[in-house]
Amino acid sequence: xxxxxxxxxxxxxxxxxxxxxxxxxATQQSDFINRREEGTGRWLLDSSEFQxxxxxxxxxxxxxxxxGAGKTILTSIVVEHLCAxxxxxxxxxxxxxxxxxxxxxxxxxxDLLASLLKQLxxxxxxxxxxxxxxxxxxxxxxxxxxFDEISKALHSVVANYSRxxxxxxALDELSASDGVRRRFLLEILNLQAKTGASVFATSRFIxxxxxxxxxxxxxxxRASDGDVQRYLHGRMSQLSLCVRRNVDLQxxxxxxxxxxxxxxxxxSNAPRVD
Numbered sequence: 001x002x003x004x005x006x007x008x009x010x011x012x013x014x015x016x017x018x019x020x021x022x023x024x025x026a027t028q029q030s031d032f033i034n035r036r037e038e039g040t041g042r043w044l045l046d047s048s049e050f051q052x053x054x055x056x057x058x059x060x061x062x063x064x065x066x067x068g069a070g071k072t073i074l075t076s077i078v079v080e081h082l083c084a085x086x087x088x089x090x091x092x093x094x095x096x097x098x099x100x101x102x103x104x105x106x107x108x109x110x111d112l113l114a115s116l117l118k119q120l121x122x123x124x125x126x127x128x129x130x131x132x133x134x135x136x137x138x139x140x141x142x143x144x145x146x147f148d149e150i151s152k153a154l155h156s157v158v159a160n161y162s163r164x165x166x167x168x169x170a171l172d173e174l175s176a177s178d179g180v181r182r183r184f185l186l187e188i189l190n191l192q193a194k195t196g197a198s199v200f201a202t203s204r205f206i207x208x209x210x211x212x213x214x215x216x217x218x219x220x221x222r223a224s225d226g227d228v229q230r231y232l233h234g235r236m237s238q239l240s241l242c243v244r245r246n247v248d249l250q251x252x253x254x255x256x257x258x259x260x261x262x263x264x265x266x267x268s269n270a271p272r273v274d
Contacts, residue, residue, distance in 0.1 A: 013127050016135045020121075021114040023106060028098045032076035041077035049219040050078075057163060058196040060189075062213035064205050065221030071202040072098065074221055075169040078200055082165055093158070095119035096167035104175045109184040112174075113150045116166065120157045130156045151187055155194060164197040171203040185212055 044050055044063075053061035065071045079096050086092040095116045099107060121131055130153050134145055145153075158164045166188060174181040189212065192199050202221065203209045 009126065012132075013122070016127060016131060017118045017122055019135055019139075020118045020131075021111060023111070023115055025096060025098055025115065025119070029076055029079055029096065032072055032098075033080050036073055036077060041074050044074055044077070044219070044221070045081055047219060049217050053198060053200065053217050057198060058192060060192065060199040060201070060213060060216035061219060062210075062216045063200070063202045063219050063221045064210060065202065067204060069221045071221050072169050075167060075200075075202055079167055082167075086163075090123070090125075091162040092165070093120050093123050093161040093163070094165045094167070097169065099168065099170040099173040101173040101175075104173075104180075107174060109180060109187065110145070110147045110150055112184055113147070113154055113187065114145070117150060117154045117157060120154070120161075120164070124157070124160060128153075128157055128160065147183075147187075151191075155191060158191065158195040158197055164195065166191070166197050166199045168199070168201045171201055171209055172206045176208075182208070182212075185209070 049061060053059045063071065063074070075096070075098070079094065082094050086094065096119070097112055097115060099112075117131075121127060134149060134153055138145055168188070171181065171185065174184060176182075188199060191197055201213070
């Protein structure tokens with residue numbers, strides 16, 4: 001009987017979470033972290049700014065950066081680090097979003113909150129009643145929950161955890177028209193104020209975004225020489241045989257590229273991950 005109940009609960013969980021949103025950011029997380037060169041991003045994880053954010057609740061770490069600085073890869077490193085650190089702590093939750101201007105039609109404020117809510121309820125041992133009731137309320141009407149309903153449920157679910165981390169990459173890629181981006185950002189900051197959630201966010205240097213993070217912990221993202229060095233070292237084997245045989249030439253090539261990139265990590269022929 002217990003097995004049957006467990007199976008029914010899991011089935012109900014899948015139905016409700018898929019109803020909240022079919023979007024799954026886990027596949028993007030896996031893709032981004034697999035592109036990382038081993039050992040890169042340590043400068044961010046070891047920074048005093050990151051450690052302050054990690055060790056204190058209700059903190060925001062805002063990481064602006066130029067296009068191509070590698071913000072998305074570093075965000076995936078942060079997500080992986082948090083998941084590894086708290087993998088055995090069920091009282092800690094981690095939810096993340098990768099914003100993309102090509103997906104603005106599915107990244108409305110309500111959709112984004114629903115994606116965070118989906119990730120958070122998936123970590124709970126049972127589906128909260130507030131989510132069940134929300135699902136039942138809309139199921140037979142074939143309607144979708146409103147922004148305020150999702151927001152209320154999100155606040156309630158976050159309260160189930162002793163610590164919640166909200167990770168948002170590329171805020172600048174959300175639509176600025178009709179106040180979409182501002183509405184979402186204000187809701188995240190409101191969620192933090194009321195629940196003590198820890199927020200990590202990246203963006204290009206957009207004044208109206210930067211203003212919202214006044215007073216937050218600030219850490220600019222630039223490609224570190226060490227990270228670029230590791231990236232290039234991992235790709236020396238792709239060069240011609242004469243270069244692979246000449247260690248001095250390899251070092252000269254790496255030194256010149258590091259000098260030229262000037263804080264940019266994403267190469268022009270690589271997939272866009274800033």
